[in-house]
Amino acid sequence: MNSPFSTKTVQPDISLSICGYTKVLEIISNKWTALVIYAMEDGIIRYGDIRRRIEGISKKMLTQTLRQLERDGLVKRDITPAVPPIVEYSLTQLGESLLEPMRALKQWTNENYSQVEQARESYDRVNNEE
Known part of the structure; x- marks a missing residue:
């Protein structure tokens, strides 16, 4: 039986580098990522509509978030040729x-x-009274 005070070396059984759960948390832990996913839960949506649905998101942050979600295979981007082009997510x-x-x-x-x-x-x- 191992004592909690044992000097025996124990190998870690939790690892940031190999834990799949941690890797998924990296994807969804960004506040914008979760909000963008929620904005798309009802189906196809245009960029401007996503932006209007999410209070406080900048164009730059929305673009970065959509690109990352597309890269991760969670979002599909469709472009319809028109003037201007119609981009739907x-x-x-x-x-x-x-x-x-x-x-x-x-x-x-x-x-x-x-x-x-x-x-x-x-x-x-x-803790503030100490």
Whole structure:
């Protein structure tokens, strides 16, 4: 039986470099990424409509986010030749498969985040008095 105070070297069993979950969190942990995915959850949408749906996102940040999501295989970009060209975005099948876990996280947030805020306030009260 290993004691918690053992001097025996233990190999890490959690790794940032090989953990698939960590790699997915890198994709969706950006606040803009999650919001852009939510903006596309109802189907095909144009750039300007995405921008109007997301409060505070700049053109530069929206463009960067869409390019990264396209690179990751989560978003499809279609261009229809016209003057000016019509550019539409939609979630790929892979992107759509991400909606369910993101909705579950959103539901958890709606149900529990007030407790997180209360815990932070309690922690700050206790630790700021020291």
